[in-house]
Amino acid sequence: MTDPKVPVGIIMGSQSDWPTMKEAADMLVALAIPYEAKIVSAHRTPDRLWDYGKTAADRGLQVIIAGAGGAAHLPGMMASKTRIPVIGVPVQTKALSGVDSLYSILQMPRGFPVATMAIGAAGAANAGLLAAGILALNDPELAARLDKWRAELSASIPLEPSDD
Numbered sequence: 683m684t685d686p687k688v689p690v691g692i693i694m695g696s697q698s699d700w701p702t703m704k705e706a707a708d709m710l711v712a713l714a715i716p717y718e719a720k721i722v723s724a725h726r727t728p729d730r731l732w733d734y735g736k737t738a739a740d741r742g743l744q745v746i747i748a749g750a751g752g753a754a755h756l757p758g759m760m761a762s763k764t765r766i767p768v769i770g771v772p773v774q775t776k777a778l779s780g781v782d783s784l785y786s787i788l789q790m791p792r793g794f795p796v797a798t799m800a801i802g803a804a805g806a807a808n809a810g811l812l813a814a815g816i817l818a819l820n821d822p823e824l825a826a827r828l829d830k831w832r833a834e835l836s837a838s839i840p841l842e843p844s845d846d
């Protein structure tokens with residue numbers, strides 16, 4: 683399907699999820715982590731979902747970031763199909779502001795965990811960072827890059843508020 687050395691798979695239910703999920707991709711790029719991005723819908727392309735989950739471990743994926751909105755079944759279904767850790771991103775919806783997505787992803791039954799992020803762009807960016815943290819456990823060079831990224835973020839926060 684793709685390069686077996688790619689450690690992170692970003693999957694999403696629709697093209698319309700990409701502006702949100704790109705926040706995760708941008709974070710992986712910033713930390714020099716290879717990734718693949720695919721549209722894999724639980725409802726519209728269930729066979730694609732099944733194939734992706736079935737082959738994920740053998741292809742060398744180590745973390746899957748799955749984003750979806752509304753009746754957001756993609757992360758949970760992927761977690762049911764593969765033991766690869768799944769990080770779920772609730773995409774913000776117009777109808778219910780993403781609370782529907784959040785609840786759909788969050789309330790997994792015992793036995794099939796999904797690490798659920800915040801709704802929307804911040805959640806997607808944090809999904810990239812969480813994936814980086816998982817991979818850094820066995821990659822000292824990545825760990826150093828992640829430590830540097832975190833230190834730079836901390837250093838960018840002013841001590842005092844300004845009126846500007």
Ligand code: RP5
Pocket residue numbers: 694695696697698699723725749750751752753773
């Ligand atoms: C979900 O339905 C997708 O994850 C997306 O967030 C939502 C709406 O999809 P589109 O109608 O924009 O394709 O499956």
